[in-house]
Amino acid sequence: MTLPSQAATEPGSDPVGDASAQAAETGGSALVGRSPAQLMWRRFRRDRTGVVSACIVAFFFLVALLAPVISWLYGKDAYTTYGQNVPGLLNEYGYPIAPNGGVSGEFWFGLEPGLGRDVFMQLVYGIRTSLSIAIIVTIVTTFIGVVMGIWSGYAGGKTDYVIGRIIDTLLAFPSQLFLIVFLPVVEAAFVSPDEETPVWLRYVSICVVLTVLGWATISRLLRAQVLSLREREFIEAAKVTGASPARIIFKELLPNLWTPIIIQSTLALPLFVGAEAGLGFLGVGMTEPTPDWGRMFLVGSNVYHQDITYLVFPGVSMVIFVVAFNLLGDSLRDAFDPKTRR
Numbered sequence: 183m184t185l186p187s188q189a190a191t192e193p194g195s196d197p198v199g200d201a202s203a204q205a206a207e208t209g210g211s212a213l214v215g216r217s218p219a220q221l222m223w224r225r226f227r228r229d230r231t232g233v234v235s236a237c238i239v240a241f242f243f244l245v246a247l248l249a250p251v252i253s254w255l256y257g258k259d260a261y262t263t264y265g266q267n268v269p270g271l272l273n274e275y276g277y278p279i280a281p282n283g284g285v286s287g288e289f290w291f292g293l294e295p296g297l298g299r300d301v302f303m304q305l306v307y308g309i310r311t312s313l314s315i316a317i318i319v320t321i322v323t324t325f326i327g328v329v330m331g332i333w334s335g336y337a338g339g340k341t342d343y344v345i346g347r348i349i350d351t352l353l354a355f356p357s358q359l360f361l362i363v364f365l366p367v368v369e370a371a372f373v374s375p376d377e378e379t380p381v382w383l384r385y386v387s388i389c390v391v392l393t394v395l396g397w398a399t400i401s402r403l404l405r406a407q408v409l410s411l412r413e414r415e416f417i418e419a420a421k422v423t424g425a426s427p428a429r430i431i432f433k434e435l436l437p438n439l440w441t442p443i444i445i446q447s448t449l450a451l452p453l454f455v456g457a458e459a460g461l462g463f464l465g466v467g468m469t470e471p472t473p474d475w476g477r478m479f480l481v482g483s484n485v486y487h488q489d490i491t492y493l494v495f496p497g498v499s500m501v502i503f504v505v506a507f508n509l510l511g512d513s514l515r516d517a518f519d520p521k522t523r524r
Contacts, residue, residue, distance in 0.1 A: 225517040232513025238506035246310040253307075256290075258300045260307040260473045264289070265298015272298050275488075283491030291495050295485045305495055307473035309503075315385070316454035319392045324447045326393070327400030332431055332439070334401070335408025346405070352398040358460060361391055365466045381472050388461060388468070392454055400446045404439060411435055441518040448514055452507035459500065475500060 226232055245252065253259050265272040271279060276296040278284030283292030283301070291301035334345035368387045369379050411417060412435070420430050461467035462476020463483075470477075475496050482493030 222517045226513060229513045229516065231509055232517070235506040235510040235513060238502065239510055242309060242503050242506075243313065245306055246313045249306050249310045253303055256303065258289075258303055260299060260303040261471050263297045263299055265293045267298075277485070277488050283489050285491065292489075292491055294481065295489050295492060296481070301492060301495060304473045304478060305475075305499060308475040308478060308496065309499070311468055311473060312455045312458050312475050315388055315392070315458045316451050318389050319396060319454045320447055320451045322389075322393045323396040323450065324400060324443065326397040327446075328404060328439075328443060330397065331401035331404030332408050332435060335405040336412055336427070336431060336435065338409075342405070345401075349398040349402050349405075352395060353402070355395060357395045357457070358464075360395065361457070361461055362464055362466050364391055365461070379469060381469060384467075384469055388458060392457060396450065396454065400443070400450070403442055403446060407439055407442060408435060411438060445511060445515045445518065448511040449508065452504045455507075456500075456504060 258264070265276075265278070265284075271284065271293060272295075273279050276298075278293045278295070278298075280286055280292075283295075285292040289300055289302070291305060293299070294301055294304060330345055330349075334342045334349075365384075365387055368391070369383060372383060373379050417430060417434055420434050425433075458467060459474070459476035459479065462474040463479045464476075465480065467476045468474040478496040479493070482496065486493045
């Protein structure tokens with residue numbers, strides 16, 4: 183049999199008291215007949231911070247998904263050098279002639295210094311680039327972390343020891359330094375020095391390196407959860423009845439691990455967005471002409487004395503997105519397990 187929830191089986195917990203607390207929180211008799219998912223959704227809806235954060239995050243995802251549609255409606259793209267093609271937009275030093283970085287009814291967020299590309303479309307397609315990489319890395323790292331964490335915790339013995347040492351080794355790496363050093367090495371193995379690195383290769387390289395360094399955290403967390411769960415009565419009962427290890431993992435352990443898996447995935451995605459932007463800022467992220475938030479920060483750091491406006495838009499967007507996603511992760515954690523609420 184499977185536990186209704188992990189929180190209800192904590193040592194020393196009072197099932198009656200927990201049920202009373204949940205009933206008081208959800209409105210007394212409203213608790214009766216509701217599934218755990220319905221209770222979680224009810225708690226989440228009552229959290230205004232979580233709902234607002236979810237709306238902001240959904241907005242960013244919609245912008246990334248509908249970037250080509252936005253470009254068509256706006257009438258501009260992220261690649262055309264408007265400032266160089268149209269006289270009177272940039273001065274002799276490459277800075278927008280119009281005030282506030284060239285912000286106008288034609289160019290909503292102004293023009294990029296030097297190349298003269300549209301900042302609004304650069305930002306929109308930069309969101310698309312960063313989110314696509316972060317989503318891919320989050321999905322793959324979560325899958326690897328779940329497999330390795332459950333395998334390590336349930337198997338124990340030498341298997342647990344070997345996987346544990348691999349996790350310790352990966353967590354000991356200074357991730358940003360490793361990314362800076364390892365990405366050029368990966369590309370040098372596929373591209374000769376006299377050739378330009380293809381955009382797809384840089385994209386795949388970033389995803390692979392972030393995945394290799396990213397799965398260890400969730401794996402260690404799930405290993406600890408499995409080590410605790412495998413000693414519980416319902417696991418022992420499943421073993422006595424002759425259940426196979428696969429059935430125990432998928433029918434008994436995994437249903438009690440969805441809460442930490444979802445929460446950790448939600449908190450990991452903005453970290454990968456920031457990591458990808460950091461690589462772009464350090465010059466080892468996505469290459470031109472692919473729009474990228476990190477490279478916008480790099481350009482902005484070089485021109486902020488003459489054009490501070492260019493740095494404001496990607497900076498504010500990044501802060502809003504990361505803060506909203508972190509608040510969403512906190513709200514989901516409280517909704518799944520109200521006992522963690524402070």
